[in-house]
Amino acid sequence: MRVVCLITAAVTVLLANGLGIWQSSRNRAEPAGGSLELTERELPLQRAELESTATVLLLKWQTERVGNERWGPAKWLTSDKLVELGFDCSVPVDSPPARRHYGSMPARPVFLALEYQPPHADVPNPVANRHCGLRVIDAGRDPQALRRLHPDPKRFAIARGVVRIQRRDHDFDGQPLARPELAGWVDSLLPSQISVPRPANQLLTTLRGPRPQDPDSEDDPAHAPRYTARVYWGSRYEPWVEELKPLRGP
Amino acid sequence: MTAQSRQAAQQRADRLALFRAELTTLEDEGGLTLTPEQQAGLDAHIQDLLARWRTQYGIDATDSARRVSWGMRIASLLGAAALVAAAILFLHRIWGYLGTPVQLLILTLAPLAMLLGAELTHRRNVDSFYVGLFAIAAEVAIITELSALGAVLNLSGSPHVLLTWGAFALCLAYAYGLRLLLAAGLLLLGAWSGAVILEWTGYVWMAFLQSSRLLIPGAIILYALPSLGRPRGGHGPAETPPRHSHDAEAFATVYRLCGAGLGLLALLILSLGGDHCCGSISPTHVAAAYQITGILLALGVVAHGLRLGASPLVNLGAAGFVIFLFARLQAWWWEWMPKYLFFLVLGLIAFGLLLVFRRIRARLAQGALA
Numbered sequence: 068m069r070v071v072c073l074i075t076a077a078v079t080v081l082l083a084n085g086l087g088i089w090q091s092s093r094n095r096a097e098p099a100g101g102s103l104e105l106t107e108r109e110l111p112l113q114r115a116e117l118e119s120t121a122t123v124l125l126l127k128w129q130t131e132r133v134g135n136e137r138w139g140p141a142k143w144l145t146s147d148k149l150v151e152l153g154f155d156c157s158v159p160v161d162s163p164p165a166r167r168h169y170g171s172m173p174a175r176p177v178f179l180a181l182e183y184q185p186p187h188a189d190v191p192n193p194v195a196n197r198h199c200g201l202r203v204i205d206a207g208r209d210p211q212a213l214r215r216l217h218p219d220p221k222r223f224a225i226a227r228g229v230v231r232i233q234r235r236d237h238d239f240d241g242q243p244l245a246r247p248e249l250a251g252w253v254d255s256l257l258p259s260q261i262s263v264p265r266p267a268n269q270l271l272t273t274l275r276g277p278r279p280q281d282p283d284s285e286d287d288p289a290h291a292p293r294y295t296a297r298v299y300w301g302s303r304y305e306p307w308v309e310e311l312k313p314l315r316g317p
Numbered sequence: 318m319t320a321q322s323r324q325a326a327q328q329r330a331d332r333l334a335l336f337r338a339e340l341t342t343l344e345d346e347g348g349l350t351l352t353p354e355q356q357a358g359l360d361a362h363i364q365d366l367l368a369r370w371r372t373q374y375g376i377d378a379t380d381s382a383r384r385v386s387w388g389m390r391i392a393s394l395l396g397a398a399a400l401v402a403a404a405i406l407f408l409h410r411i412w413g414y415l416g417t418p419v420q421l422l423i424l425t426l427a428p429l430a431m432l433l434g435a436e437l438t439h440r441r442n443v444d445s446f447y448v449g450l451f452a453i454a455a456e457v458a459i460i461t462e463l464s465a466l467g468a469v470l471n472l473s474g475s476p477h478v479l480l481t482w483g484a485f486a487l488c489l490a491y492a493y494g495l496r497l498l499l500a501a502g503l504l505l506l507g508a509w510s511g512a513v514i515l516e517w518t519g520y521v522w523m524a525f526l527q528s529s530r531l532l533i534p535g536a537i538i539l540y541a542l543p544s545l546g547r548p549r550g551g552h553g554p555a556e557t558p559p560r561h562s563h564d565a566e567a568f569a570t571v572y573r574l575c576g577a578g579l580g581l582l583a584l585l586i587l588s589l590g591g592d593h594c595c596g597s598i599s600p601t602h603v604a605a606a607y608q609i610t611g612i613l614l615a616l617g618v619v620a621h622g623l624r625l626g627a628s629p630l631v632n633l634g635a636a637g638f639v640i641f642l643f644a645r646l647q648a649w650w651w652e653w654m655p656k657y658l659f660f661l662v663l664g665l666i667a668f669g670l671l672l673v674f675r676r677i678r679a680r681l682a683q684g685a686l687a
Contacts, residue, residue: 069439069492076432076455076488083463083481084425091470117406120413123468153519167600173515173524227473229521257473264417264469272413305473 095307100210100300101220103183106314107292109201112271113260122268124261124296124308128181130203130253134239143205144230144251152177152206152251154232160247165234174231174254178304180205180217181224181256203253206230210304227257227304258305261298267311270294323374324445330376333363374442390446397450405461420469424462428485431455439493452489452498459485476512476522479505494564496571503539503575510535529583536583540576543569570627577618577630581637584611588644605648611641619677628681635674642666 110124132139150156153175158168184200207213210225217223231254236247263271274293297310343349351359367378377383412420435451460482467474486502489495511531512522525531588607615637622630643663650659 072488072492073432073436076485076492077429079481079485079488080425080428080432080459083459083478084421084466087463087466087470087472088421090472117409119409120411121409122413164600171527173520173527175519176521258468258471260468261471262469264420265413265415268413303473305471307471 090303091305094301094303094305095299097302098220098299099302100226100304100306101214101224102297102299103181103201103221103224104295104297104310105183105201106185106295108199109183110261110296110298110308112274115275120272122263122271124263124271126201126256126259126261126298126306127199128201128203128256129199133250139239140233140235140250140252141203144253146249148206149230149232149249149251152208152230156232156249160234160249165247169232169234169249172232174229176257177206177208177228177230178210178213179203179226179228179253179256180207180213181226182217182222183224203228203256206253224298224300225304226300226306229254229257261306261308263296263308263311267296267308270311270313323376323442326370326374327376330367330370330378333366334380337363375444386444390444393447393450397454401454401457417469421466424466424469427462428455428458431458432489435489435493445493448493449495449497452493452495455489456482456486456498456501474523476509476516476525479509479512483509496567499568499571500575503572504579507532507535507539507575507579510538526586529586532579532583536576536580538576539579540573542576543572566627570625570629573621573627573630574633577614577633577637581611581615581618581633581641584608584614585637585640585644588641605645608641608645608648612638612645615641623677623680626681631677631681635670635677639667639670 109127111127113123113125115121131142133142134140146156154172155168158165160169180203182202182204184202186198186200204223205213205216206228207216213225214220214223217225231252233250233252234247235244235250237243271294291314293314295310295312295314296308298306298308300306340349340351344351367376370376371378377386408423415423431451431454435448435455438451439448463478463481466472467478483502483505486498486505490499490502508525511525511528514531514534515525515528516522520528584607588604588611615634618634619631619638620634622628622632622634646659646663646666650662654662
């Protein structure tokens with residue numbers, strides 16, 4: 068009995084790891100999700116903790132928002148879009164059970180369309196060019212249908228993400244709305260960070276140091292992006308990084 | 318010679334120590350008097366047994382030996398934790414210099430190495446505490462390494478990782494008779510059942526606690542399994558069948574505790590957070606229904622625990638009953654009752670429950686003596 072249990076435990080470890088490696092190989096066999104060349108603004112280096120030398124890039128993105136420019140809900144996540152993504156919006160927003168109905172609804176995994184808009188090279192304004200150029204512009208449950216809507220794989224990537232719904236009865240200034248409304252939020256990309264293996268990470272290991280991650284600090288031209296990286300999204304719409312190149316300074 | 322034999326020998330040595338202490342007390346009270354020959358024969362027999370077990374199994378025959386052993390266990394626990402921290406921090410330091418194949422190899426080997434350590438420790442007949450330490454380290458290793466594997470390969474995550482962790486814990490629990498790992502494995506499998514259902518319905522699987530009604534089917538299965546089949550515990554040597562059945566009963570109790578605990582927790586979350594299973598019924602009534610169901614379920618667990626003579630089940634049911642009762646009373650009375658009166662009534666109810674639990678304890682004691 069003990070030997071059977073131990074063999075089963077060992078096989079479990081090997082199977083789980085093997086399955087993860089196989090999934091990753093299958094994902095990387097074909098970049099079905101597209102590829103984008105992003106800069107350090109969209110892929111900042113994650114700060115090392117506990118003396119770690121692991122190189123991880125965070126995937127930063129923005130989207131067109133309602134109300135608050137930084138924290139507001141996505142403008143394009145209308146009620147119709149939320150229904151299309153599978154949320155149950157049948158309960159009227161101004162009815163008594165609406166608060167609990169929408170408040171208890173978990174987030175949904177979806178596919179997101181990402182668009183990269185690089186800053187204009189001929190506009191030397193660091194303020195105008197400081198924002199992250201990766202934008203989430205659309206969402207859907209079928210990645211092929213999303214690709215048909217955004218066909219250029221060099222300009223639009225399809226990635227996994229999470230969207231949630233919220234019933235709002237106050238605006239961002241705390242004032243009550245005339246009528247409650249439904250809002251949609253893009254919570255995160257899945258995964259929200261990308262591990263960079265050797266040898267691609269050799270450039271990144273030379274860039275470690277106290278560099279602020281706060282985008283507001285990018286008014287200073289000294290904080291122009293220092294590298295570009297080509298990010299691919301594979302057949303499972305999971306990302307990986309290749310072709311990490313340094314950028315010349317300003 | 319097995320670790321279970323060592324455990325049985327240690328338990329008997331502990332019983333002999335209690336027996337000698339009680340014998341001295343009875344002699345002082347005049348309840349029992351042994352002749353000098355009987356006393357000498359008894360002492361010689363006990364010394365012979367203890368000497369044999371000390372040589373064979375390395376048991377603690379005296380109180381001072383037991384205290385030293387506990388000191389060794391604490392030192393081992395701290396030492397093991399420090400060594401594991403050192404290994405992890407060292408890997409952090411060199412991780413960026415390793416290629417992906419080497420990283421994946423290290424991740425795969427980590428839990429296997431702990432598994433090997435547990436088995437070698439078990440075969441050397443070392444105290445089962447150290448076997449348990451290696452087994453827990455193996456479980457922690459597989460949880461950490463699968464999380465790290467997902468990060469290295471940029472995977473999007475899956476609820477089946479809970480199944481892997483739970484199955485691994487169950488294998489270790491059955492291999493070495495470890496109830497703590499059995500409980501951890503069963504709870505992970507219960508969580509997996511809820512997470513998978515949530516994923517199938519199109520939601521993010523990590524929100525399974527938010528949709529806690531999905532945990533109830535898994536909780537029912539866990540509770541019912543000991544009655545459907547006989548889960549075997551860590552099996553002992555053939556010459557001690559009563560201890561084998563004791564281990565099996567202990568495992569069955571863990572199944573029921575995990576099932577009841579998961580079910581009661583799910584009902585509590587539902588009753589406090591609200592659940593829109595039934596659109597036309599008001600949330601207040603739905604919450605009340607969950608709380609009353611929780612109270613009845615807790616009473617059922619108490620009753621079943623009394624019937625089985627399983628005091629941990631009785632304790633869990635009693636704790637669940639108290640929590641649900643207080644939640645319901647707060648919902649009924651808090652708004653309109655003067656606050657001093659509310660707490661006065663709660664205190665009186667608590668005293669009433671104390672009297673009930675005293676009667677339950679007396680019944681349990683009668684069952685144990687019978």
